[in-house]
Amino acid sequence: MPFHYPKEVVPGEYTIAPEAPPGSHDEKSPPMRELYPNRDDYLHVSPERYFSGAHAQREWDGLWTRTWTCAGRASDIPETGNWFKYDLGRESILVVRTEADRIEAFYNVCQHRGNQLVHGDFGKSERFTCSFHGWQWKINGQTNLITDVSTFKPEVLKGRLNLPSVRCETWAGFVFVNMDDEAPPLADFLAEIPHFMQSYQMEQMHVVKDVVIELDANWKVVLEAFLESYHLQETHPQAKPFVDEVHYQLDFFRNGHGRLHTAIGYPSPRCEDRSTVAPGLAYMLAEAGVDPAAYEGRAMQARDALLAAKRVPDNPYGIDYSGFSDSQVTDDWNYSIFPNMTFNTHPEGVLVMRFLPHPTDPEKSYYHVWVISRKLKGNVRPPAYMGVEPHVDISGETRPARRYNSKLDNELGEVLDQDISNVEGVQRGLHSRAFRFNRYSEQEQRILQLHAEIDRYLSAAPPQ
Template identity: 55%
Template sequence: MDDAVLSNDKQVYRPGEWAVTPGVAAGSPGEKSPPLAQLYPEKDKYLIIPQARYTDPAFAELEWKAVWSKVWTCAGLASDIADPGQWFKYDLGRESFVVVRQKDGSIKAFYNVCQHRGRQLVTENFGRNHSFVCQYHSWVFDLDGKNRRVTDREYFEQDALSGDLSLKAVRCETWAGFVFISMDENAKPLREYLDGIPGIFAGYHFENMHVVKDVVVEVPCNWKIGYENFLEPYHAHITHPEIQPAVDEVLNQYDFYRNGHGNAITRVGLPSERYADKNNINPALAFLLQEAGINPEQFQGRATDVRQALIAAKRKEDNPWGIDYSGYVDSQLMDDWNPSFFPNMTFNAHPEGTMVLRFLPHPSDPSKYLLHQWVLIPKTKPGVPVPYYMGVEPDVDISGTVRPARRYTTLADPQMGLVVGQDIANQVGMQRGVSSKGLSSGVRLSEQEQRLQQIHAEIDRLIAAI
């Protein structure tokens, strides 16, 4: 077996133990986390997942009360509300929120509900207002949620207008340009909730990236099926076989954090352990070399040497991307870092671009969810492309001059790129399968799917707490 499978002097690869860079200093972004069992001693209760967790409306209701109504979820991007009065709408299951930039530069979030008869105040995704005017009876609310006008107030009995007429606020905090909200007034601070994630990804400076793609599609399966797909690279060898010449989807570092969060690091720039030819420079590796300004025909090395050559090329001050890579560890320069933010967001993070996916539950049907994709990129040299698998079309303006409109697409043409399109195809076929009598024994999970065990354990911890 190739030396690449050796880790910490062990001959056998263990997904929960193997590290991309063994022995890194404590506190380094690449430091291997403790095993999942240290955070979740009950993890082996989730080697088999009952069908009902994906199909039962009663279980979905438990999730709503214990998870969605309690934890922090990402509502949107701070860059979409850069100026006072700008707002965006965030729909989460049965609820809707309006998130608005205040005159003092702070951000507040409110339930998207007029305090008169309950009409939603905003129906578009984005806008800018001096105040919010209900289009039903013209009640007016300031940007800070305070009621400014009750139309024909004299026709209301005093008791009908008793109490606070302001919009009902929800907790709202930001991290790295992402706006999070929580419906739980007693939720722990966002940074505490995110545990180790902010420190690991500080070098990416997501807040300085801009949107080049914004797409939403409804998928006919439970939100967890969608989320789980992006928590394990185990499926990649058959769903995405085209990546094997230049991506090692087998030897992944898996890390686990409190509150259900995790990370996986997948090495890029070398052949998969499943790929037979580890010597010759295949077309995929040749493309990566060319992109880095290295002539593949003159490259002196094996296929397994390409990754280090690419890291060295990025470390140069005059690198072809025009990016300052000094804030990244070597693995971050090349590899796919895939954090999962419980309960419903993942990144595929690279310095040259990050794909963000949110898995939003359907308001009433546990067999459907909304998949939301953002692609964010930093300022780069003109002509530098977005990482190909993120599916940014060649005619899209990626300069950041224009924020692209949100697209609502179809399963027939999801417009999320080849890789995500392949993942969606798997998900479409899964809901009927997890509902079938043929799977009555439940969904079985491998060691490579420990992040799935983690999210189910976290869900049950939250249900037990209500």
């Protein structure tokens, strides 16, 4: 029987907690139109945005070099001299712990002939030495050695030879950088995000999975696959028995950020059978300490059972859930930080994704998946859909290596594998003579917001 989207449901306007007081986590935002009066201009967008070199150049000049983006985790540089490399498009940035409580960022480029100073992802150094002629900088970016300095005419070495710095600030254990000296501080840029996400205490979580995959699709094609739940019914049919992707809440925050709340442990109205407990739901119950064999409730009551099991002080996860609303305890709150990050937040752990443009080809991008986890009791694992393999140590004792996986052998788990299975077909289809423009439903409003906010940057950028 074909499913008819209920007439009475306004997509994104379902409010799980209508009584949510102002400022509380679940509070529904005003509709998108209040922040973007021109939202309807984005109901169609041109395919060129996803493959044109000229558009990619406008994004580089107007967006990437002017906004805050996440460079990495502060926990990856625990000691003075620890550094990590952050490649954003054609630029490479070196993020260093220069003192016990100080993190700084520099352009990763030798001031002699332009060689990159570090090539690996992570490291620890007392000096940064160029592998070409041995020029050397201290970890705080000050020039330490110019090899055979007397052989340079004085005017050749005039001006600043320290490593040029990049603005760098930290929030929730994530290090952000910004190449624009005129941009507002990170806290202003993040707007409502820190307030709503504070209960997760992500600064206390540790990395348990770190995978990067190069895809033959523009970064926005890949990101957009994670900004709506409209695709669940076709792309993730196995999730229908325990994800209600019809009644959900969409929130729109300032500066392009947003979120999508989806109830978990509750069958979709698209399911004909909403009583029988499906295997995926049984797994969730078991994990929360509810024996599925003894569970007598219907599938539609499982979310309540999950909530009750987690609210017990001695719950199997060893987590104090008292700082979380009921919907945070059981459901998926998918936050997005403009321009290129999403967070599927749960008290136990967070699935973090970053969508990075390719240095030269707008039809390629890097899809970066991190899973960060709280310290969990016993054998409990982060939520199964995050794809953390059973053999991976999630205690926080060892930091798993970053994996550069192929798209076919991506090791992302079933759900994310399904997500990325569509994006390269989309990228190819965008070129078709028979495809004129994307058309977005009201279920895909966060994509309208993405394009509207990108255009705010592009129109603010002076012509190059």
